[in-house]
Amino acid sequence: MEMKLFDTISELDHYAAQLFAATLNHKPHATLGLATGSTPIGIYEKMIEMYRKGKVSFKEATTFNLDEYVGLPENHEQGYAHYMRQHLFAHIDLPSEQAHLPNGNAENLHEECEQYDRMLTEQPVDVQLLGLGHNGHIGFNEPDGSLQGGTHIVELKEETRVANARFFDSLDEVPKQAITMGVGSILKANTILLVVKGADKAEIVKQALTGPITTECPASLLQTHANVIVLLDKEAGRLL
Template sequence: MELKFFDTISELDQYAAQLFATTLANKPHAALGLATGSTPVGIYGKIIEMYQRGEISFRDATTFNLDEYVGLPPEHDQSYAYYMKQHLFAHIDLPGKQAHLPKGTAPDLAAECKEYDRMLEEQPVDIQLLGLGHNGHIGFNEPNGELQGGTHIVELKEETREANARFFGSLDEVPKQAVTMGVGSILKARTVLLVVKGADKAEIVKRALTGPITTECPASLLQTHANVIVLLDKEAGRLL
């Protein structure tokens, strides 16, 4: 596990964006694992700037997002499909048919999960971007006595819904379920890029990276991966 600490968020975001650029330079048809939430916004901004300068192209790439809310159509302004369009896809040359997210409105969610796993098996992810939840979740894999390896439907914990309520009008509007890549799928990525920002994440960073490996802290399972890069601002990494 490689840990890197940054004095500024801008430097962190630029470093992360450069890792994606390098991946594509070495392998233009790479599969990129993408995340949502507040953490990646700056990274996507730097990637867009690189694209606009002609330094990076997504024409031959494929993307796989970690998760999507159950019940939110792609045009809903809090769906992750909408988020990705707003923050990245509308600004780069990635063909729409090469951008994949779980479909939270699929009529048969179990079949949707199986199809997503089939695509991931067919084209393994080269670099997977992850944020870190306050309770240690990665994707929407919540702390539990046991975790599912493949893509699955998850009941969101109240603390996760409360953390995401700031994006909605109220807590009642936050979906109670999501479709998420499983930890097993995440761990199959050739490189995992974990990005954490903010003093409020310092405790869970320490627990995830140095504590016992347990499904009660899903991010701790990243300790078993052979190639994890962790990018931290000073506040998030202050306890390491």
């Protein structure tokens, strides 16, 4: 596990964006695993900036997102498909058919999960971007006595829904289910890029990176992966 601490968020975002650009410049048809939430926004802004300056192209790339809410109306502004268009896809040259997200409105959600896993098997992820939830979740893999390896439907913990309620008008509007890549799917990526920002994440960072490996802290399973790069601002890394 390689760990880097940054004095500023901007420096962290720039480093992460450069890593993605370097991957694509070396392998234009690379498969990128992408995430949503507040953590990646600055990274995506830097990637867009690099694209506009001609430093990287996404036209041969393929992307897979970690997760999507179940049951939100199509094009809902808090859906992750909308998020990705707003923060990245609408601003780069990635063909829309090469961008994949789980379909939270599929008629058969279990079949959707199986299809997503088949695509991930056919096009393994070269670099997977992850954030870290306050309870140690990665993707929407919540703490539990056991975890599912493949893409699956998950019941969201109340603390996760409360944390995401800031994006909705009320807690009642936050979906109770999501489709997420499983931890097993995530761990199949060649390189995992874990990005964590903020003093409020310092305790869970310490637990995930230095504590026991347990399904009660899904991110701790990253300790078993051979190629994890952890990018932290100085606040998130203050307990290490």
